[in-house]
Amino acid sequence: MRTVLVPLAVTLAAACTQTARPAAGAEATLPSAWSPAPGWPQPLPSLGPTHGGLAFDRAGRLWAGTDGPLGLVAFAPDGSLAASLPQYSGTHALLLRVEQGVELLYAAHLRDHRVIKLRLDGTLLLELRAPAESGAYADPAGFNPTAVAVAPDGRLFVADGYGTSLIHVFDAQGRWLAAFGGPGDGDGRCNTPHGLLLDTRCEPPRLLVADRENRRLLHFDLDGGFLGVHASGLRRPCAMALRDGLLAVAELEGRVALLERDGTLREAVGDNPRPDEHANFDVAPAAWNSDVLCAPHGVAFAPDGDLLVLDWNRSGRISRFAPR
Numbered sequence: 001m002r003t004v005l006v007p008l009a010v011t012l013a014a015a016c017t018q019t020a021r022p023a024a025g026a027e028a029t030l031p032s033a034w035s036p037a038p039g040w041p042q043p044l045p046s047l048g049p050t051h052g053g054l055a056f057d058r059a060g061r062l063w064a065g066t067d068g069p070l071g072l073v074a075f076a077p078d079g080s081l082a083a084s085l086p087q088y089s090g091t092h093a094l095l096l097r098v099e100q101g102v103e104l105l106y107a108a109h110l111r112d113h114r115v116i117k118l119r120l121d122g123t124l125l126l127e128l129r130a131p132a133e134s135g136a137y138a139d140p141a142g143f144n145p146t147a148v149a150v151a152p153d154g155r156l157f158v159a160d161g162y163g164t165s166l167i168h169v170f171d172a173q174g175r176w177l178a179a180f181g182g183p184g185d186g187d188g189r190c191n192t193p194h195g196l197l198l199d200t201r202c203e204p205p206r207l208l209v210a211d212r213e214n215r216r217l218l219h220f221d222l223d224g225g226f227l228g229v230h231a232s233g234l235r236r237p238c239a240m241a242l243r244d245g246l247l248a249v250a251e252l253e254g255r256v257a258l259l260e261r262d263g264t265l266r267e268a269v270g271d272n273p274r275p276d277e278h279a280n281f282d283v284a285p286a287a288w289n290s291d292v293l294c295a296p297h298g299v300a301f302a303p304d305g306d307l308l309v310l311d312w313n314r315s316g317r318i319s320r321f322a323p324r
Contacts, residue, residue: 034269034307036290037320041079045070047316049281051110053094053147053239054300054310054318057103057120062300062308065091065107066316072107074120075318085122093147093195093239093298108145108158115148115158128158131176136164147239149196149207151222157207159193167193167209169224180224185214188226195239195250201261210237210249217249217263231263236279238312243301250296253278256309269307269321270296285315293319 041062048068055063060077071089076082090111097104104125105118117126130136130143137143146161154172165183167190170176181190195210199219206227209218215234219227235253242248246266247259254272257265270293277283277294288294294317298310302320311317 032267032269032271033324034267034321035324036270037306037322038290039079040320041075041081041318045073045081047073047318048089049314050310050316050318051297051312052091052310053107053298054241054308055094055096055105056300056302057096058098060303062302062318063094063096063105064310064318065094065298067111068316072105072122083120085118087122088116088118091116092145095148095150097150106148106150106156108148110144110146110162113141113143113145115145115156126174128156128170128174131168131170131179133176134166134168134179136160136166136179146192146194147196147210149198151198151207152205155222157196159190159196159209161190161192161194161212165190165193167196167207167220167224178224180220180226181209188218188220190214190218195237197240197242200242201245201247208240210240212236212238212252231259238297239299241299241301243305248299248301248307250299250309252295252297252312254293254295256293256296256299256307269293270309270319279312281312281314283311283313285317288317290319 047066052065061074063074070084071086074083091107092110093108095106107116109116115128130140142163144162145158147159149157156170158168160166166179167181169178190211191213193209194212197208199206199208207220211218216232217230219230235251237249239250249257256269258267272292279295283294295312296309297312300308307321309319
């Protein structure tokens with residue numbers, strides 16, 4: 001297996017600096033300037049369990065991954081159900097990308113141990129399975145991808161977050177190129193790389209990794225070189241979204257953290273004061289409080305700047321928050 005492990009870079013781009021201190025401590029609770037929008041989507045369909053991601057298309061529809069019979073679903077801007085791709089139930093993370101004018105969905109299809117690239121009508125264009133060339137998989141079922149990101153040149157980064165903790169690199173045609181990361185808590189190592197984001201705040205862009213069980217975000221260059229810890233002391237970060245330089249981080253332990261460019265905490269959204277509800281898959285709808293979140297797993301900014309959050313939840317939960 002070709003594994004890229006590069007020492008911590010000494011020179012860092014001024015446009016995207018690192019911070020050595022804990023950036024967003026688990027104990028921090030700050031006033032929020034965000035208000036919940038209860039009842040969205042409306043009416044809430046029977047989603048089944050939600051353990052996926054969120055992404056918006058150019059029409060303003062919110063795509064969400066579910067583990068229920070509706071599979072991948074899309075909600076219109078008014079919250080009504082607009083589309084369903086039941087054949088893709090069990091996706092874990094979503095990315096919407098425009099390529100040659102065509103909107104495409106990339107998804108970590110955890111249930112089927114693969115990463116997929118789709119048209120919005122569900123047409124399958126590309127499938128990535130366990131890369132035998134890596135030498136990391138005696139059993140293809142050990143490939144359990146949790147996230148995918150795409151570089152400007154079309155290379156694909158795939159986090160095997162529930163498997164080897166490797167981050168695999170494929171070319172645009174799906175050919176395996178290399179892997180980096182791997183289990184551990186040292187420089188460039190991961191313990192459940194759960195989410196990936198192309199961090200376009202940096203020049204050149206970097207890969208931002210939600211290193212969930214190490215409670216931190218890591219920066220890598222697009223060749224797999226480790227650049228540093230962007231934020232630490234988080235509440236098990238799962239997924240990330242960017243808008244106007246502001247980074248939203250879905251944290252499994254009951255909040256979304258909004259981070260500044262240097263990785264410090266600006267504010268928290270939906271901060272749940274009850275530890276018993278943090279990362280709790282079984283909080284029933286009757287116990288939901290629209291002001292707080294329980295197990296944020298997916299996050300996306302709407303075109304109007306609202307924040308959408310998908311909870312890891314047995315009954316299926318999506319929340320919307322608007323800036324005050």
